[in-house]
Amino acid sequence: MTPTLLSRLEQYYDAVPRAGGARAEDFGPLTLFVREGAGWPYYARPALGSTGAGTADVERVLARQRQLGIPQAFEWVAETSPWLRAPVEAAGLRVHAHPLMVLEPPAPRLPAHPEVRLLDADDELLTAAVTVPRLAFADPGTAVGATGPAELAVAMADPDAEAHRRAVAERLTSGRTALAAAVRDGVVLASGQYNPVGDVAEVAGIGTLPSARRQGLALAVTAALVEDALARGARTVFLSAGDEAVARVYARVGFRTVATALIAEPAADGEPAGA
Structure with a gap:
């Protein structure tokens, strides 16, 4: 994955909640997006340009999420912000990894499905x-x-x-x-x-x-x-x-895996933190 593409995705991740009417709360190296109204809840993620965060930063965000009654969730790209995983796990969250995939042209075109x-x-x-x-x-x-x-x-x-x-x-x-x-x-x-x-x-x-x-x-x-x-x-x-x-x-x-999307949430009862 090229730095240019990583940067484009980071710009998107920061912009899409704002375009959806979310309120952005500043926590230094982290940003908490809070949805106004109905719909899927948003999450916290690294602020644009962040280069590091500590467990105390994560715990401040978690406290605010609990105060607001919204999910205690973080989302980020492993290759862009590798420094976030350790403090998130230290704060007791479980990290789930998902293939991050980008459409690679020329993508195959499937016939339109009648349903x-x-x-x-x-x-x-x-x-x-x-x-x-x-x-x-x-x-x-x-x-x-x-x-x-x-x-x-x-x-x-x-x-x-x-x-x-x-x-x-x-x-x-x-x-x-x-x-x-x-x-x-x-x-x-x-x-x-x-x-x-x-x-x-x-x-x-x-x-x-x-x-x-x-x-x-x-x-x-x-x-x-x-x-x-x-x-x-x-x-x-x-x-x-x-x-x-x-x-x-x-x-x-036509999608190919280019990076790893990470999602952190509280571990279920009896489930250890970490992946």
Whole structure:
């Protein structure tokens, strides 16, 4: 991964929460992004140009996250900020590593999938489309699971689902997000989005209803998002894969691993800190 590309991604990581209306709180070498309103919560990450942070810096951010009642989470790129892992682990967080992948031109173009389409802010399936990834991430991996349309219907009735729909609808209207979904017989089986800032776009939130896995739907959704991002002028398209197995799927659309995205969160009960 070239320094120029690393720098472009760092600029994006700093800009996208701000473009999404997040409040940025300054903690010296670290920045905490706090979402205003509904939607996926943000995280803390190295401030642009940071060259080091200590455990005390991390603990100050964690205290603020607890005060605000938001997830105690940090995200960063290992190759850009290798100094952050040690203080994060010393503060008791568990670090998870994910392949950071960038679309490598000329990317292979998959045929359009007949069940995949882009959704707009007024689409009646938008609530389902923003809910499917939540169910997918609650049952991670690529194996077929039990969660299906019945569980999706229950999850959609949660007030949080409607609040999330409104937040995504606003971003779709403003052009800060594009969303695609695989729909069969009126049921959303997979969905995902990309978020553009300038000519950089991150594909994120790709999820398949566990009962519908291993049908190529996540790949088809990703391909549709890539096509749309490129058509709208994106020069750099990237994503973070869940694990190496998922990375191999994204490689079929032309993504290659260039670095490591790290996410730190509190360890589960009985789980040791560190990777």
